[in-house]
Amino acid sequence: MTEKREYKDDYPEKKLYIPGPTGVRDDVIEAMCEPMFGHRMDRMTDLYTTIVEDTKEFLGTENDVIILTGSGTEFWEASTLNLVDENILVPTCGSFSERHANVAERLGKDVDRLEYEWGQAIKPEDIREALESSDKHYDVVATVMNESSTGVRNPIEEIGDVVAEYPDTYFVVDAVSSLGGDYVDIDEHNVDVLFASSQKAFAMPPGLAICTVSQDAYDREVGKDSASWYGGFQRCIDYYDRKGQTHSTPAIPIMLAYRKQMKYMLEEGHQGRSERHREMAEYTREWAREHFGMFPEEGYESQTVSCIENTQDIDVAATIEQVSEQYDMVFSNGYGSALGEKTFRIGHMGEHDVESIKALTDAIEDVAGL
Structure with a gap:
């Protein structure tokens, strides 16, 4: 024990x-020390709409942005529940891509792995071959952008271009250890869902999950019979559109730190x-x-x-x-x-x-x- x-x-x-x-800037840490306020106050609306819209501006995306209290890997579960009815294709090339596949299996989905030796990168032509040759319809292709267990950066832009040729298959990207430190054009390359964590390249305290959601991914969830409760795209996005807040109580101090650091990130670009x-x-x-x-x-x-x-x-x-x-x-x-x-x-x-x-x-x- x-x-x-x-x-x-x-x-x-x-x-x-x-x-x-x-590491986190001293003044970003200090931003967490403001007096506490209620998560349904106007002040919370000011804070949350600021960090959401600043994130959209920084990333240069027209997609919706969700920022929730939790680890970025919350969206392993949420994106699977929101988008996958039965079949998901997960290329695995290290520990974190393998975990994504494991999560989908635990959720009862039919997972096909496209396995690579650790240290090797996922190849777009292999994705195309898997999609073309399978007798299954894959609801999602789920790929890690940056496999931090092996130091591999996968070519998600080219993979996204391949998946775009299959309009009923959605492209989900785990960018936990790269977003904010490695440029990606989300909208240009058909990324339906991309998620990250605040404590890595964003250089913020741990505790927030950041996710971008395309209109197609949102519509897909709306048309399903079931979805994630906490990380449901419709629930999060609709609540933001109505109230400018999160549906559940957030970690307010970390969002104050996020607001401060995102101003630095916007300045740098x-x-x-x-x-x-x-x-x-x-x-x-x-x-x-x-x-x-x-x-x-x-x-x-x-x-x-x-x-x-x-x-x-x-x-x-x-x-x-x-x-x-x-x-x-x-x-x-x-x-x-x-x-x-x-x-x-x-x-x-x-x-x-x-x-x-x-x-x-x-x-x-x-x-x-x-």
Whole structure:
């Protein structure tokens, strides 16, 4: 049985280079300290309509935006319940795409996996082949944009273009670990549902799920006999249209932080923020190839999380611990037992820049004796 470990007040502050949560600006943290107010007051309408419309502006989408209290992975369940009657195609290339498939199975759906070796990227032509050759009709193709377990960035734009050729099949994208740090034109590439979490490339505190919903996806749910209650597209969007609020009590302090950070994001712009993340990713890859190797398939490397192959057989766990103790910086080991010591991961997302990433790689070099 797990024993209580009392939370203390003397933890050293660590700079985070993990695949989320990421560091948060001081004034964004401070924004959460406003006096509490009611979630049905006019003040809440001002707050919620601000963050929803600012998010639409930042993403450059005409689709509806839902912001709910919860993890972004809430929309694994919600999108499946809202859109899938029976059959769903889930390409799997790592832990999080596999979890998406597992969620759909737990919800009683007929799941077909298009399986890739970890480190390989999903290919649009394989999606086309699966859709054309199957004797089933797939209600949804569900794809992860950024597989943070392996550092793979899947070509969701090209995949979306393929799915667009099948108008009765909806395209759902898990962008939890990339949205806000890797530009995607949602409307141009037939993305019916795309969701993310506040604590990763958005550089906000954990606790909010962000989702974009196309008109076609909304209409699809309206025509179904059942859907998600908490994450139902119709329920969330209709309530927003009527009241400018969420249907259930939200985490108001985190939404205040979201409002503050989104102003910074609008100032930098979607393309500008993506460019900064691209520069960090390119630096990290160059450093990794000089000292180690990259785990993902070449040409499909993530723009927010680098998964680095431990070709020098360093003690990953010990290196992480020593960098934390000596430099107050935290990066991540490989994902799970399969990749734990074979790889390590650097999260270059949120408010980092090339100089702050270089500070980490210098620390790793020092501790590992590179």
